[in-house]
Amino acid sequence: MAKIVTTQQIQQKLKEDFARKYRRFASYVGAGELWDSLMDTVADPVLLGHYQFCNDVMGIPPARVHFMVWGQRLGQLNREEKQALGAFWGFVFKEALGYTDQQSVSCVIGGLKTASRYTRLDSPPLICGDGADGLGKAAV
Secondary structure, X not given: OOOEEEHHHHHHHHHHHHHHHOHHHHHHOOOHHHHHHHHHHHHOHHHHHHHXXXXXXXXXXXXXXXXXXXXXXXXXXXXXXXXHHHHHHHHHHHHXXXXXXXXXXXXXXXXXXXXXXXXXXXXXXEEEOOOOOOOOOEOO
């Protein structure tokens, strides 16, 4: 059976560890449209499940999917913001979801040239919302 990861667990891990692990991007935590769009995404198990599907099945990096979903709201990102975006998705997929490897792929969107897609040897986790029963709504 696949491991279950809740959106609350992902958000908690981001809150506790992202700024410590990626000190260079600590100023983005809780500040601005980019961070808000990222946190809105990880709070929604269905949307995050689509990011996971695009990564796992279609080979589309989460950073590219993020631009496709949020690009109009975010506009053009500067170099530092693009790197923060990549660090965020690396943290989510590797630290919170347990993916073990990454591969840089061509990704021409929103000023990005390359982005990482994430891989793992075992089955990917099931992402669930945070219902009262602790299971909530699963992204399938």
